[in-house]
Amino acid sequence: MQEFDYVRVQSVQEAVALLAGEENRARILCGGTDLLVQLREGQRQARLLVDIKTIPELNQLHYDPVNGLTLGAAVSCLRLCQDETARQLYPGLVEAASLIGSVQIQGRASVGGNVCNASPAADSIPALIVHRAVCRLVGPGGERQAAIEQFCCAPGKTILQRGEILVSLHLPPPPPGFGAGYLRFTPRNEMDIAVVGAGAAVILAEDQQTIRWARLALGAVAPTPLWVEAAGDFLAGRAADAENVQQAARLARQAARPIRDVRGEAAQRSQLVEVLARRALETAIQRARAAVH
Amino acid sequence: MSADPQDSVQEAAPAYRVIGTRPIRQDGLDKVTGRAVFGADVRLPETLYGAVLRSPHAHARLLSIDTRQAEALPGVKAVVTAADLPAITLEGDWGDNLRYQSQNTLAADKVLYYGHAVAAVAAVSPHIASEALRSIQVVYDPLPAALDVRQAMREDAPILLDTLRTDSLGQRGNQPTNVASHARFERGDLEQGFAQAALVVEREFETATVHPGYIEPQNASAIYQSNGQVTIWCSTQAAFGIRDDVANVLQIPVGQICVIPTEIGGGFGGKNSAYLEPLAALLSKKSGGRPVKMAMNYSEVLAATGPTSASYIHVKVGVDRDGLITAAQATLVYAAGAYPGSPLWGGMPAIFGAYRVDNLRVDGYDVVVNRPRSGSLRAPGAANAVFASETVMDEICEKLGMDVLEFRRLNGVRQGDRRSDGVPLPRIGFHEALQAARQHPHYTAPLGGPHRGRGVACAYWGNHGGKSSATASVHADGSVSLLEGSVDVSGTRTSLAMQLAETLGIPLEAIHPRVADTNAVAYTEGSYGSRTTFATGWVVYELGQKLIALLSERAAILWETSPDQVQFAEGVFSHKGGEKRLAFKELAARLDETGSPLMASVSLAAGGAGPAFAVHLVDVEVDPETGKVQILRYTAVQDAGQAIHPGLVEGQIQGGVAQGIGWALHEGYVYDEAGRLLNANLLDYRLPTCLDVPAIEPVIVEMPNPRHPYGVRGVGEIPIIPPPAAIANAIARAVGVRLTQLPMSPGRVLAARLARDA
């Protein structure tokens, strides 16, 4: 393991100051489940690790009907998955978080860390996209917000500026008729990285048949998690039937730009996108209907 | 036709007292409390930590290695390269073998695979050791690589080993080549056999390189004293094998080396030969005799320790209208890795081993490629071979509309039939296993849903006997210490102690078994080839008989009679025709009165290993849209001979099947075009998790091996053989596509399904 120093900070300001001052050689340590592997294998370099996981602001997990869910960037997947409100209102996100690694990983890994690691295959990001999450960032220049779909810019790269950290994620409250789901395809049943991931959310009209609004997002088929706007645009105002869902899935397949790597072939990914997009939409619709009852 | 099992005379099973019970294994307590000492748990004062620099190229000339910077690093105590290894001057094949072993330890003038060891360092901390590796400068001249067998066999292929010449059916070639050898089994008239066939099925197969995948990486600690004595602690299946490897690589006499085998975190064939041990010894020598501890990380395990061969296999089988096999032919081309020695010896007898074939030819080619030197993996070479033959047999059954078990009943080998290599089979339990499978509820249970299928596959495995040794001492409290030369990889301390307890008529708790180091017991082959409970068990039986004879002499002294007047039964010595009796424990307490303490040793080379047969049933469900295969139910029937400890036998069956499931569906090396291993970690080299294997039901059939005192057959290897074929056959029945490549990954299943529909 490369040599580095370690400091635990108790406030966002302290973290920002350290990260801004260390000439890019400081890195944020949260759960460490990605970072420590990357440091050990030399994929990332660091001279200083800034441990942010005990900053109170990064550990918020609360819901209110006006502002929705506030998810501190350091909240572990395990804590999120055990939160009853989150399970009920943000099923897509909880499903995604429950798929990130083993129980051992979930106890350490945070959703914020999964987002900042910016893997094209990150499970949480498509789910956050369909839940319309907004990132709250704090840096030397102050505070700003960014939509989750704008957060990643390349594999392993985000919009975070030097010294800037992700403090929390904000998910609006689900409106009536809302349903969401996330699923992924992996060769093994757990302990694997998505070959393709798909998140979907819909809002159904009172008739439970018409889709008022929909979002579809994909993982592992582009350099960053991919929001398929065309699929949502297509579905808005249409009947929640098999034909339209299938058409939306085809649009997802068209939007995907998969590559071949150690985990799958490009053609296989294209086929999977269509299947998974359809299944994710079906789950979202089913949940939206169940939520009304 | 020979008799069906129900017609055969079943000898009454002997009534055993200890054999056949399920005691808690003796090593268990230390393992559930964390006290068991595995190789990397060995702690010696003043230990240095070793690490290995490995090649990033699949094939390259080594132009220079500059270690000066590493040597100058504070905390670094020794650096070694191939220049520190003695030259091996022995001529001939054996000399070549030793040179290969030496070059695989540290590359000399060429690196032959991604991960090939180039240099090693010892430092005061593992972190400094890895920093030192980064400061070693190696200049490579990359060469084109030959990664798969068919590429390596081409005339214009890059040559790995300049001196290699093909040994073809005993004739030595005269051209540089990557084909190390060509072997053949042949009998009958193949052409005539195929001419008689009403149906011929001919298919080609490819299987990936897979790894034993033990969870514990290779490790070694060594002290090389100034008087030349070397002590090595390591996790190995073969303490004597490691001793001999180290002696060969370092060119020192075996008597100077003592290997102390620790607990071993899985081996499955992969921990039979040395990787780190000679390096640790050499580094210790160079650092003034300080202990050097080395442990691989898992990337090194996958990239640089023996996986089993990738293969290309061609199979052609003909049957008559009734389904009787008229001819069978196979060609097996196995990737040896960087040096010759792929397990053709396992694959060639196995491919048609379960069948009576009068017209037969099996050709095998051992081909070197730019991948790590292949090693053994549980029934080496057999699972991939049987994947090919058993899927062809299944296709024949499907085409004939014949019940798959009826086909095996018709064609399956029986006692007296000849193996593929010509040797007649002794008493075997194949047909009893087939019958047990047919009678099992699984065979006729409804599948219960769409896209589901049931597959069946059978296997033969020869098992191995060989040389073993053990020593026992009798203590005054009636207990017996058992020092045995076999490393315990599967609970054999318990299964051996059980056989000794049975022989001596004493409780199992009175036996204290222990795996001995190489200075404490005579030569013993490694714990491979499903041999330990059989061969070392036989040693232990003979040892028991010897102790009984010696104790009878002592009883004779006490009773002032001659030893032939002492008889022994069920743990009690008695005076023939007299009243005097001494239980084993009572006699042990009185040994002092009879002179000296008492111990005995036995070594033997066991022949007569009984062949094993297995019949597996599996149900799968295939997601037709993603190609993902879920295993719903698995039943593994096996002739285990007399099961000494049925719980341990079940464990071997379940573990072997799980490993076979991984081979079938998930596992396989992925290289890029340049020969770099892309999945050298346990995330992308996918061992099955507990969510990927179902509850595997073992069904033990006991057909005692007539050549063993307690009827033992080897059980450990055969369970890995049928799963890939059985699963392939189940997939074929579920979605109508026959897979011809391993692993049968979701992508391949999906592609095959889409290709069929197109």
Add this chain to the structure above:
Amino acid sequence: MNSKPYAKKVQVQAQINGEPVEFLCEPRQTLLEVLRESLGLTGAKEGCSNGNCGACSVLLDGVLVNACLVLAVEIQDKRVLTIEGLAPREGLHPLQEEFLRQGAVQCGFCTPGMILSAKALLDHNPHPGESEIRRWLAGNLCRCTGYEKIVRAVQAAAERLSQQEAAVEVKP
């Protein structure tokens, strides 16, 4: 703040297996390395070193973690439970007993991590079904057993623990 404010070696205080422990470590040393090499607690095993095999599983403030993915400096003021601390002063934990009885141990290398994962599960849910057991053990690779006997051992231990609890409840 001076130019090099962080000491190369850091002093850490924590509680390990119920005992207060103090040690010096480099920030780059993992909890696994310190447990095994500095503190002599070799029950946690090093398998893959990157969180994929679970052989180094320990409980950190009651949460199941891979000790290879935790820096030793991160355990300051925390409680660690390793396999060495699981058994009561006399005898064994029911999980340990059932792993023995059900034949869930083969080579034993995955066993400490497996038992601690099962312990974390039973602390979380004393009455898990088979699928929940399998999900909780999915982060612990075993190459020997095919998992079946391990799952049975966890089921048997869960039953015994709940019987023990029931027995405690009926006591006056």
